[in-house]
Amino acid sequence: MQIEFSSTSKNHLRKWTRFADAKYRREYGFFLAEGVKVVEELFKSDWQLEAILVLPEKISYWEKLIASAKDQSSVYHLTRSEWKKLSQDKEPEGIIAIVKQKEQPSLSALIKSSAGNMIILHEINNPGNLGALMRSALWFGFTHIILSANSADYTNPKAVRASMGSLFQLTVVSGVDLITVLPQINKTHYLVGSDVRNGVPPHPLPKKAALL
Known part of the structure; x- marks a missing residue:
């Protein structure tokens, strides 16, 4: 496959580097998704792809993946020094997607x-831990994540990377006041929470369960 590269300008790079900051992710409505597995899961989802950034020297990692993309977005090649301004990885796989954020669904x-x-996740402050929890949630069959206020941003590059693309298969609602919402969830779901003092085994769970 012959890949046609678009030119990378200083304005492009300046804009993309800003996506490390939650303020600019909200302002522009885009975030970074790095790594072969992450981008592969993105391609399987209905999330909108804005652009693909690649490191030419890592072509063996990403060439077939780009060829499989349904959405033929612009592909930009970056130098090693440019890549270091964006990448989370010490040993990068050489592919980053620019992803358009989805409008948050109505929680009710x-x-x-x-x-x-x-x-339901309460004040998970570390983006890497949040990403790992998203990955585990999908593995265990959860389809939705309710994220409380004062939690890390789930579109933080570290969270997206740690999720290994699970984010793109989940519905996430963030910034939630759990004091208000938990009584609503308890009406429609079997609500299970941890208790260090007393507790009962939660299994088997009914089909509609919410784990806190």
């Missing part, structure tokens, strides 16, 4: 209509 509608299980 999600609670009422959701047929799947959800996991």
Whole structure:
């Protein structure tokens, strides 16, 4: 496959580097998704791809992946020094996607209509830990994540990288006041929470469960 590269300008690079900051992710409505597995999961999803950034010397990692993309977005090649301004990896795989953020769904509608299980996360401040929790949630069959206020941004590059692309297969609602929302969830889901003092085994769970 012959890949046609678009030119990378200083303005492009300046804009992309700003996506490390939550303020600019909100302002522009885009975030970075780095790594072969992450981008592969992105391609399988309905998230909108804005552009693909590649490191030419790592072509063996990403060439076939780009060829499989349904959405033929612009592909920009970066130098090693440019790449270091964006990458989270010490040993990069040489591919980063610029992804358009989705509009956050209505939480009340999600609670009422959701047929799947959800996991409720309270003040997860570390983006790497948040990404790992997203990955585990998908593995164990959860389809929705409710993320409390004062938590890390799930579009933080470290969170996206640690999720290994699981983010793109989940519905995430962030900035939630759990004091207000938990009573609503308890009406429609079997609510399970941890308790260090007393507790009962949660298994088997009904189909509509919410794990706190």
